[in-house]
Structure formats: structure tokens, C-alpha cells
Amino acid sequence: MTIAVTNLRVEDKLYQNRYVVDSGRPHIKVRPHKWPSANLFALTSVCPAKCYELNDNGQVEITADGCMECGTCRILCEASGEIEWNYPRGGYGVLFKFG
């Protein structure tokens, strides 16, 4: 595709959304690891809210505040035990106005 999508920040998209963040109780956790598997690494670009990022040591970290609870990361990485995935407590998390 010739269309250059430059400077696209997912933060600007997520900014439109409504969230009730359950501070101090992240609903997704990444198991400590030395090197990420291919699937865990893939999440750094596949997560639609860009919650997963590679740190300076080459490990994958998560900040789940913008999570839309789609479940993609669970499908890819829960079975291997690399992530622990739960729903936020009732009433917390993303709250779609339109959906």
C-alpha cells in the first residue's frame, strides 16, 4: 500500500474511549521471562491498544490501562503460561459508549 501511515499514535485513538481503571489491580500480567516467545513478541504490534512493549532488556512488558479486553493476547499467550489474563472487576475497565 502506498499510503504512508506516519506518526499514527494509538494513544490518540484510545483517548476517545471511556475507562474506569482499577488502580493497582492490573487484570493482565506478563510472567517474568528472559526472552519472549514469538507470540509474546508479536503482541508488541498486534495488541490493538498497544499495551505490550519491549523494554531495554528485550523483555515484553504490559501496561493494561488502555486495554479494550478483546482477548487477543489471551488467545496467543495464555496457554503457554506467559501471561495471566482475567477480566477486570465488575464495572471496571473499558466502557464502550457505542460499541
Next chain:
Amino acid sequence: MTEEKFDAIVIGAGMAGNAAAYTMASRGLKVLQLERGEYPGSKNVQGAIMYSNMLEKIIPDFRDDAPLERHLIEQRFWMMDDTSHIGMQYRSDDFNESRHNRYTVIRAQFDKWFSRKVREAGATVLCETTVTELARDSDGKVIGVLTDRTGDMILADVVVLAEGVNGLLGTRAGLRETPKPQNVALAVKEMHFLPEEVIDQRFGLKANEGCVIEAAGTISRSMAGLAFLYTNKESISIGIGCLVSDFAATMESPYELLESFKNHPSIRTLIAGSEVKEYAAHLIPEGGYRAIPQLFGNGWVVVGDAAQLNNAVHREGSNLAMTSGRLAGEAIFLVRKGGRPMTKENLALYKSMLDKSFVIKDLRKYKDMPALLHTNSRNFFTTYPQLLSQAAQNFMRVDSTPKLDKERATTAAFIKARSRWGLVGDAVRLAFAWR
């Protein structure tokens, strides 16, 4: 609440859960419905086309007060390459009937309305409550649920799992497996707001008429996927979804994909000047017939997306969810009316009712489609759209090349890309999967 026992607990207030809860409550059953969102719909995402026939079977006069956006009079199917689209379009004034066949809806609003009907029918609906575990007796029979609201167990004769595509409870209780990456699509979607008249003008519509576009091609970057654009009254829903397995393999970013689709020359002008008010993501079950899990057991049934009941070829999901929810509710009512317990044996009635409905019949028809599109995604989503575009351009562009040479060039391009046998094979495989 601990002292109280319900005839049925419904987990989830989406399309399937609302259909099940309404069906049971309106027949006099004591129903508790639990929803983790702040309000019903706050966690749910859909295109969204809503199919009247299946809702009429639950709430015949829904048109009186349901929040409907536009009734559809036109559908476009587009094959896209980077700069063009070639398509089929069907518009008919017959769709301007009094009882319209399909409407666009906005799920958060629609689910709130549906939930109000459920409450009016007599069910107890508790939001902001995540069910954390299924409670089972020593024989493994499901006897109720545990929630994050209180530590206490809530008991019921039967639990209806209407928990959507992620279905944590059912998978964690070992009732079914977590969907495989090749059996679910990740879809991202935005809501673009424009004045009603502007939408009317751009799509040639009047008085609540609606138009939808379904598009495939190089926009999915060789992944198995589809994009869509649906007109609501004062907004346009636009999105794209591809298989999770393909996303993982290619490491494409979903929002970049959506951005490219929005910037495609054929789409850009349709949404120009709009204000974006939401960005959403959700999974869609796409494994079809072969991915349907066990649907009932001792003290439980599963309905809707949690049961993978989704027709990806026709982009139908909400209607399968509503129908499976309604049939589960009817089956539970009949078992109870007969004075029989909610055992696996008795709840098999739900499955036999579902087998006779369009839900299973349609999914069986397309049972080979998911595998075909998955294994041949490059051909179907990149090569053919490019070839078709090239063929159309050869046909339309007027220069000094003799027509016969142009046709030869078109044929040669197809054979070069897929070989004669490849073309025949693709056609045969597609025909068989469609049959």
C-alpha cells in the same frame, strides 16, 4: 441473596444472554442475569447489522421502541487493491417495506434497550458483577456461580453461559477449549460522526435508508480478513478484522490496517470531515461448524459467541446468538414444565432444537470455508483482487491496444499468477466449500 435459589442464572447481557433471559423470564421462570459491564452493552462491539426476523421471534413489536439506526436498502461487496475497487452492488426499493428486514444498530444502546425488556419481563439483572467461577457439586454438576460482588455462592437449577467469544468461565471449567488463533478474528472499529444529511448525500439515501459496504483485498495485507463500513443515522461504523493467527504471523498492527483502509481512495471521501468518537476492538469467532464445542451438560448450556455460533461468510453473529439464546431458554422452559431435572440428558433438547434451526444448518453448509480461506489467504485476499482490478482496468482504459491483445494479456496475467490448474483448483475448492 445466598438464601435465594433461581430457576436459571444467565451469565452475560449481550445478544445471546438477553434472548435467553427474556425467553425464560417471560415464561414465568425466576431468572438472575449477571453482567460485568457498568451497563449492558458497555463491553460489547458489533458492526452492527441486526436481523429483524430473529428478534421478532423474541420481541415481535420491537420496532415500537428499539433504538434502530437505519434500515438497509443497499449492500456493496468490494474487492480492493491499493488504488481501486471492483464490486457488486445490490439496492432495492423492495427493502423499503413496512417491516424492514435488516437495520444498523449501535450495540451499547441496543443492549440497554434489550436489557430493559428483560427486566420488564421479570428477570433480575445485576450489572458491574463479574462471575468468577462456576459452582459445581461433587458429581461435577453445575449448581450456581461465584461472583466478585460477594464471596457467596448463588444457586440455580441451570446456568446459561452467554459469556461471549472469550468465554473464560466455560474454558476454565473445562467445558470447552480456548479458541485457537486460526479460529478467531480480531476486529478493530471506529465510530465516525457526520450530520445525517451528509451521510444521506454521500450514499444517495433518504429517510432512514441505509447502505453497507463489505470489502476484501489487499487492505488485509494477505491476511484472511474483511473490512466493513456501515451507515448509522448520524455516524459511520468502519472497521477491519483478520484472523488472530495471521496477525501473529505477520505482526501487522490492527490500527495501522484500519488507518490504511480509511485512507484508501475509495473510502476516504465517504468519511471525510467526520469526527471520531470511539475506537474499539473485539474478537469474532470464525472457526465455523468444526469449531462448535459441546453445547450442554449437567446443569449448563452455552449459547452465542461463547459456543462459536458465528457465520463468518455472511457476517452474521448476533442473529445466531439471539436464536441460540431463545432456543436454550425454550428448552429449559420445556424441561422444567415436564418436571424433569436439568441434567445433560434432558438439556440435550437444546441441541436438537438448535440442529433443526438455520443456525447449525448454515454453519454446516460452510464447514470447509474457514480452512480454505485460512490456508489460501494470499490468493484470495491479495492475488485475485489485484488480478481482477487489472482485468477491469484493461477493459476500461482506452488506448491503441487492440481489444484481442488486451484480453490475451488479462488471461495471461491470471495464468501467470495462479497457473491453469491453480485457477481450476481454486474455483473447485471454493465451489465445494460454498456448496
